[in-house]
Amino acid sequence: MKVLIVGSGGREHVIAWKTAQSKKVSKIYCAPGNAGIGQIATCVDISAMEFDKLADFAQKESIDLTIVGMDDPLVGGIVDVFEKRNLRIFGPRKNAAILEGSKAFSKDLMKKYKIPTAAYEVFHDPHQAMEYLETSQYPIVLKADGLALGKGVLICNTKEEAQKGVKSLMMDKQFGDAGNQIVIEEFMVGREVSVLSFVDGKTIKIMSSAQDHKRALDNDQGLNTGGMGTFSPSPFYTKEVDEFCHKYVYQATVDALAKEGRPFIGIIFFGLMLTKDGIKVLEYNARFGDPEAQVVLPRMKNDLIEVVEACIDGRLSQIDLEFEDNAAVCVVLASEGYPVSYQKGYPIKGLKAFDHSEDTYIFHAGTTVSEGGEIVTNGGRVLGVTAKADTLPKARQKAYEAIQQVDFKGKYNRTDIGRSILEIE
Secondary structure, three states: OEEEEEEOOHHHHHHHHHHOOOOOOOEEEEEEOOOOHHHOOEEOOOOOOOHHHHHHHHHHOOOOEEEEOOHHHHHHOHHHHHHHOOOOEEOOOHHHHHHHHOHHHHHHHHHHOOOOEOOEEEEOOHHHHHHHHHOOOOOEEEEEOOOOOOOOEEEEOOHHHHHHHHHHHHHOOOOHHHHOOEEEEEOOOEEEEEEEEEEEOOOEEEEEEEEEOOEEEHHHEEEEOOOOEEEEOOOOOOHHHHHHHHHHHHHHHHHHHHHOOOOOEEEEEEEEEEEOOEEEEEEEEOOOOOOOHHHHHHHEOOOHHHHHHHHHOOOHHHOOOOEOOOEEEEEEEEEOOOOOOOOOOOEOEOHHHHOOOOOEEEEEOOEEEOOOOOEEEOOOEEEEEEEEEOOHHHHHHHHHHHHOOOEOOOEEOOOOOOHHHHHHO
C-alpha cells in the first residue's frame, strides 16, 4: 500500500520510520517532509494546511492511507476534507480535534464529565481577566485557548507577571487569534507524565508512558518550547496511577466525546500531573506528542499501520499493544536562540555515524537539503537524538554520548533531560 504522511517535524520522521518497517507498505510520501524524512520517503512540496492540494495528490497517486502528524491541519479539518472524497485518513475530524484546538472546550468537557483537572476560569475580555487577577492566588497559569506551537502557556509567579501575560496574549496577540480567549488556571505542583493512546471512537488502547521537558533551559528554566527532550517509560507512572486513569480519565474522555456527538478516531495525548491532591489532567493533544513519539514508537513492537487501520475500522479492541521491556531517552538539538529567534542554513556534521546503529536514532525536525546537497539546519528544533537501552539511566548516558557526534553552528541542548530518573535510582 501507499502511505502519505502530513507534516515536517521529528514526530513525522519517526512516524515515517515506523511506517517503513511495515510489511504492508510499498511506498511512503511525506508533505512537506524534511531532509531526514527524504531518506526514507518521497517528499512532496505541499504545505500541511493545503487540504485540497493534499487530497488532489492522494487521489492522483492512489494513496491508500494518509496519516496526519500535526495539530494545525487536524484542528483545521483536513480529515473532513479527505473523508468527503472517500480518501482513507487517520486522525480526528474537526469537531473532535477541538479537544486540542480549544483549551476552554477541553476544560469545560472535563468539568461536565467529572474528569479530574485543575480549577479554572475562561475569559474573552482582557479587562475581566485583569479584574480576576486582583483576587487570585499565585503562582497562576495563563493559557491561550487556541494552538500556539506548545508555547501559549505562561506560568506567572506574581500579579504583575500575570497582568503582563494577559496583555501579551489578549491585547498584543503574541500568538494571534489563539489568545482571543484565555484560560486562567490554578498552578499545580507535581510530576508530569505524558501518555499517548490509540482511539477508534469507542475503544482506547494506552501506549507506554513518557515525560517531556518543555522549558528551554536546564532546571526547567526559560521559555516554554515544543519540547527539549523526553524519556520513556516514566518511573512515576505506577500501576496505581494507571489503574486510576483507566477508571476516571482515559475511557471517560472517549465516552464524553462520543456523548457530545464528537466521536474521536486517532491519537489522544494525555498530559497528566501527579499532585498531592491526586492525579489531574493538565492538557489533551489530538495527535502524537513531539518529541514523545520519538521515544514511544521505537519501543512499540506492533506494526503501526495495522494499529492505525484497526482504529479507522473500529476494531481496535482486537489489537494487543506491545512494548519492549526497555527504555528510551531523546535529547533535542536546537538552534541557539530557540524559541525566540535563531539562524538557519548551517551544515550539520556527523549524521552518518548513526546510519547502521540498532539502538540510537536521529530524527530530523528542522532540516533541509541545501542547493549544494548538504543537510542544513532549517528550524528551532533541529534534531532529536534517541537512544534505547535496558534501563533509563543507561539510555540517558547513551543519548548524551551520541549527541557529541553531531555538530552544527549554534547547536544547543539541555544537559538535564531525564536527570530526575537518576534521583530515584
